[in-house]
Amino acid sequence: MKVIYAGSFDPVTNGHIDIIKRAKKIFGEVIVAVLNNTNKKGLFTVEERKDLLRQVLADEDNIIIDSFEGLLVDYAISKGCKVIVRGLRSASDYINEYTLSMANMNYKDGVETVFLMASGDTLFISSTMAKEVAQFDGDLSMFVPDVVAKALKEKLLK
Numbered sequence: 001m002k003v004i005y006a007g008s009f010d011p012v013t014n015g016h017i018d019i020i021k022r023a024k025k026i027f028g029e030v031i032v033a034v035l036n037n038t039n040k041k042g043l044f045t046v047e048e049r050k051d052l053l054r055q056v057l058a059d060e061d062n063i064i065i066d067s068f069e070g071l072l073v074d075y076a077i078s079k080g081c082k083v084i085v086r087g088l089r090s091a092s093d094y095i096n097e098y099t100l101s102m103a104n105m106n107y108k109d110g111v112e113t114v115f116l117m118a119s120g121d122t123l124f125i126s127s128t129m130a131k132e133v134a135q136f137d138g139d140l141s142m143f144v145p146d147v148v149a150k151a152l153k154e155k156l157l158k
């Protein structure tokens with residue numbers, strides 16, 4: 001089954017990679033979809049985010065890197081997917097994700113959301129935190145792959 005794992009990925013972290021690989025193990029094929037949010041400028045452009053995703057997932061088959069604008073459910077349906085995968089790290093993630101999943105399920109064609117709990121060693125990781133550590137030239141090895149750490153420091157320590 002083909003599923004969607006969507007997000008901002010600004011940039012991709014070890015937490016995202018963990019969820020992508022586990023989702024692939026369960027479902028077989030994962031479309032990793034970067035939100036092109038025209039209202040919010042990120043640190044990386046959508047093309048740069050996709051490029052980093054491609055590099056860190058280069059050894060994985062059955063993973064497609066794409067981007068989308070607008071509603072996630074519309075994108076999922078356009079790709080023939082009825083399942084969205086999301087990662088959960090904490091109770092506060094759960095509150096936000098529950099509402100989002102209910103909205104997505106009740107909209108049109110009933111797209112389901114399946115949650116995977118973040119692994120213990122990625123529970124604390126977020127793109128925001130990785131950016132903060134990079135800004136102070138900290139050690140990023142726990143947060144992101146080397147290629148992403150390099151890209152972050154090039155952006156933030158110029």
Ligand code: PNS
Nearest residue numbers: 006007008009035070071072073103104
């Ligand atoms: O990585 P993020 O920022 O947690 O990802 C959030 C994302 C992209 C999954 C979510 O914001 C989203 O689906 N945005 C697209 C617009 C949308 O469908 N919103 C829900 C309205 S019901």
